[in-house]
Amino acid sequence: MMSKLLKSAAMAAMLCASATGLQAQDLKIGYVNSERVMREANLAKVAQAKLETEFSKREKELKDLETRLRGAAEKLEKDSPTLSENERGRRQRDLVEADRDLQRKRREFQEDLAQRKNEELGMLVDRANRVIKQIFDAEKYDLILQDAVHASARVDITKKVIDALNAQK
Known part of the structure; x- marks a missing residue:
């Protein structure tokens, strides 16, 4: 959806330029690969x-808990033939409860991690x-697109954006 919107905006800009008598070469268009910015900028790495x-x-706590739970399940399986029915049932309930607790903690961890990300x-x-806007204003671009389907290296300003981000403190 966003890609179609960006394509439409680019087409509209080009149509406006041709309608006002400008040639396409007079347009200053830039392209930024957002994925590359998110991967290569120092801020992203930090x-x-x-x-x-x-x-x-x-x-680490989740992994340790999972290891202990697995060990308890193996011990129950090994000891099962010698346990009374009541003891075997109690241990199985304890394992099921511990597994539920582990799954809940894992879900909470994933949710917290996703929120922080x-x-x-x-x-x-x-x-x-903000950096893209600064480049847009300073270098008098007519249009800067993010995440186009195809863009030539001539209009790719991704490195310039990454360098500007890396220069910020």
Whole structure:
């Protein structure tokens, strides 16, 4: 949907330019590969490292809990023939409850991680958009597109955007 909108905007700009007597070569058009910006900008790398640091302890705790649960399940399976019916039932209930707890914690972890990623990504997108606007104004572009289907290297200003983002403190 967004891609079609951007294509329509580009077509409208070109039609307006030809209608006013301008030739296409007089238009100054730029293209930014947002995915590349999000992957290569130092701010993106810092955000990723920050998230890894922030969530690594919880992730390790989940893995440890899963290992303990797996060990308890193996022990129950091994001990099962020698256990009384009541003891076997109690241990099975404990395992089911522990598994539910693990699944809940894993869901909460994924939700928290996704929320933080969205927050970090939102901040990066805002900064990138400000940089793109600054380039647009300073270099007097008529149109800057993000994430076009095809764009020649001649109009690709992605590196310029990444460099400007990296220059910010």
